[in-house]
Amino acid sequence: MTVSPLGTGRAPAEAGRGDPATETASVPVSPLPGSQRSGTIAAKDFSFWYGAKQALYDVTMTIPARAVTALIGPSGCGKSTFLRSINRLNGLIPGVRHTGTIELDGENVYGAAMNPVSLRQRAGMVFQRWNPFPKSIYENVAYGPRINGNSTRAQLDEIVEQSLRRAALWNEVKDRLRQSALGLSGGQQQRLCIARALANEPEVLLLDEPASALDPIATQKIEELLYELRSELTIVIVTHNMQQAARVSDHTAFFYLGRLVEMNETGQLFTAPREERTEAYITGRFG
Amino acid sequence: MSPETAFRHFHDQLQTLKDRLLDMSARAEELIDLAVDSLLTRDKAKADAVIGGDRELDMLELECENLAVSLLALQQPMGRDLRFLISAIKITSDLERVGDHAVNIAQSALRLIALHVEITPTPEIEDMARRARGMLADALDAFVRADGAVGREVCKADDAVDALHDSVFRILLTHMMADARTINPSLELLLVSRNLERVADLATNIGEDAVFLAEGKQIKHHFEEQQRDRSAIPQPTG
16 A cells, blocks of 8 residues: 555545555556547446445536536535546545446547556546645645656746746745745735646546635636636536626536536526526525 | 425415516506597696605615525525526616606607697507507416417517507608697607507516516527527538
8 A cells, every 4th residue: 555645644645646545646647648538527327326325316517628617516515526536536436336437539538558657647636625734835736746757857947837826826936935825825825836737738628616715806816817828728516696697607507416407508407407406496496 | 484384485485576567567557548548638737646655655665676686696596496586687677767758758748738738649649558568468477377379469469569558659740741730749649649559678688587587488589580590501412
């Protein structure tokens, strides 16, 4: 068994990190050729169980590449379970099982050929509560590329700068890269976590309530960042904040009681949804 | 305030807005009735009452609009509630315009009274007034009950009012060609007919808003049919 390099017990599987029980952190990543890596996610009849409790029922949906897709629904509707199923984070929990498939660019993420560490590099995750490593800002971002073992110091410097720039954090931290990441504000720490995920050059960024613990200004910065990144990445965001889903996403999927009720273009879903249950939820009549 | 209380508060305010829209509609219908009545009975007092009564409609418009805007800003509604508020803002504007048309008709009545010319308004004008008023009532009813079918019926009813307007035009043209002395009063009656036709158009707008509220579909400018026609065109293959 490989012990977590940091041993903090936080961030069970940040982008680029795998299941310590079953995976080796230094597994080299062999990405598909660029032409095949668009970041399209396709779920087909995907069901998921935590022990005897079924959390998802026959979810079939296609999440388009290079766009923002929001997953909304009341607590316990399965939206986070679905998000975590995309990069197999749920697989780290004992007693879970699934049926059906989720494909990333046509590859079954649950297939025998899929390396979970490689998968989580391709589909990075950002959590509700920011979780930087107790290291310097630089080391946080350099961590993933470094354990992938193919970066020189100069390459790492460039990756760190590019990732921090893409996460709209560079100007705020460039003079204190060697200081502890834990000295940053909450919003900055969250953007650092996004930079850390971006350093692995993922095709997909999965965000689980990334701004729900942030003030309005920090939230706005995260939302602007998602807007900037949408042309480069497939972004899937779980949010309880419907206004946020409406503001940031191109497509919205409404989950209820473990089922996908409706997936629609965001403008359509929030003004004139197809399904009665969606209408009832977005107008606050249940949930 | 708990979420449940805030939710109740929001829906209480939506109901208030619905009630105010119904007040506005009732007032607009009364003004149209009174204006046409002043024309038919040559009653100056009634015409003056229409001109004075329009102010009340203006005030109701402001009240409805402010309430709708504040609900949009404070509650950030979605789905049906959003469609309701967007439509309500348009409807208050339409109803205010109905009041303006009533005033135009009353002013025509006053000028006709001042002309001291005997010309009988055609029965078509009375019919137009009855139909336009009915359309207005039905459209508002369709809107507050979110009944798309009734909204579509209102839109269809507009064709009959348009046809009556054409008839009035032809009848008055005949009068004017036969006797040049009738030109002035005939033009006034033509204006009245035109104003009633516009009231029916505004009622049609409200009917379209009722469909948008109920079904989330835009039917104005025959948009729906155009979409259907476009999708029916065979696409080139290969």
